[in-house]
Amino acid sequence: MYKKYFAFPYVFWILCGTIIPIGMIFYYGFTDRSGMFTTANVLAILEPVHRKALGMSLLLSLISTLICLLTAFPLALILKGSRLGRKGFMVFIFVLPMWMNFLLRTMAWQVILEKGGIFNTMLSYLHLPQFQLINTPAAIVLGMVYDFLPFMVLPIYNVLMKIDGNIIEAAYDLGAGRGKVFSSVVLPLSVPGIVSGVTMVFVPSLTTFVISNILGGGKIYLIGNIIEQEFTTSANWNLGSGLSLVMMLFIVISMAILRVLDSKGEGNFI
Amino acid sequence: MRALKSVYLTIIMLFLYLPILTLMIFSFNGSKSMFKWTGFSFRWYGEMFEDEKMLSAIVNTFSIAAISSLIATVLGTMACIGIMAMAKRGENIIMGLNNITLLNADIVTGISLMLGFIAFGFYLNMGTVLLAHITFSVPYVILSVMPKFKQLGPSSYEAALDLGASPFYAFRKVVLPELRPGIAAGFLLAFTMSVDDFVVTHFTRGAGINTISTLIYSQVKVGIRPTLFALSSIIFVTALVVLLVVNFISDRSAAEEEFFYEITQS
Known part of the structure; x- marks a missing residue:
């Protein structure tokens, strides 16, 4: 039954749908409009506008990844130990929002945070000072955390569930306290899940243009926004490709870290 | 400790669901306002199903x-x-x-x-x-x-x-x-x-x-436009129902498999 030629259609598909298209990004990235070789598109990242956008992307995605991690780890721990109903059901509740269209979820925050929106109306009811969150970097971070939190919860939860309860008991028997068990047993064993969660949040946050567009009001430029504009409104594909190559470098670096820390693929999302 | 855990779970649950709930509530709002409640109505659901563009987008998707x-x-x-x-x-x-x-x-x-x-x-x-x-x-x-x-x-x-x-x-x-x-x-x-x-x-x-x-x-x-809120509610409820059904079916088939395993073992 196992014949190699069954894989040929997919190999062909990978060639046409992944390798050649990514090759096209390299081609456009290293040529100018007349098709001559140039490094100008890649080096354009050093221009102040682009540098600022990349810096902002890195900053916001690091912050949102950190917030997700600090929120998701305790959550996963609680879910692991929870006796609330069926375990599967509790996890289900925390990942259900993921199945809602992510533009709608982001839009929801725009509606809530808008000038004179529900958020500010509630603040004024409580006699608190008005607070303009929309169109600020903080709003973008909020959107990233909201959209990508389940991506952090799932892998960490999966890894925690795989930890053998006997190991934890053995640690207690050998005289370790709660803190020691956590720092020497649970935390090291959950590294694959943490690493996988971090990449699953970091990469989409770094490359997003949707969240920054909806919650940043088109005033805050992330590297994703710049690239998207080069491909749609400005129609400078060469520059867009060059900048994408720089962005891809950061994706590749985070993938490489993932590979080293989670060599067995234990923290797999699915 | 237990209370602390429940509080933590509740806060995150509110964070995850309040925005979706807000959209759902305002999908039943009578007026176009997104902040003021002017009475219950199905107006936006009606308009949604008359919106050719939206219907074709749903079919396409x-x-x-x-x-x-x-x-x-x-x-x-x-x-x-x-x-x-x-x-x-x-x-x-x-x-x-x-x-x-x-x-x-x-x-x-x-x-x-x-x-x-x-x-x-x-x-x-x-x-x-x-x-x-x-x-x-x-x-x-x-x-x-x-x-x-x-x-x-x-x-x-x-x-x-x-x-x-x-x-x-x-x-x-x-x-x-x-x-x-x-x-x-x-x-x-x-x-x-x-x-x-x-x-x-x-x-x-x-x-x-x-x-x-x-x-x-x-x-x-x-x-x-609030028709989008109506769409959100429909999508959310559909996802909820589909996932519950899938969950239920996979639970049942897992239980069945166990049952057959028991039979073949004895």
């Missing part, structure tokens, strides 16, 4: 998802059969390439496919969106089906052949039933990814073709 995930499932399952026949090196190469698509940022997948289509001389239209969705869906299918193949191994299939089954019959009767949960999971995953996708569609669609996601994006830019 689900037909693209259905066709692309079906093709992706066939392609992915076939790829798994092929990979099983390969030496370790071949497997590693294909799985590595598989991971590139899987882990790549959406925007990179989107622009690379757009440049690829143009290089091949395709006009961007509904067909390119479909091809793009198949491309990013297959890796999910392989990821769900491959472990099932690994679990199964070649021996039961070979046993069926030894007992006189034709290769096709043996595949249908022996191999396929074992793969079914993996194939179903892969299909479902591919379907969800396709329905939820915005970025890849954004770059590979032709002018005038909208899916739910691209329609929302264009409306968010020019001003949100």
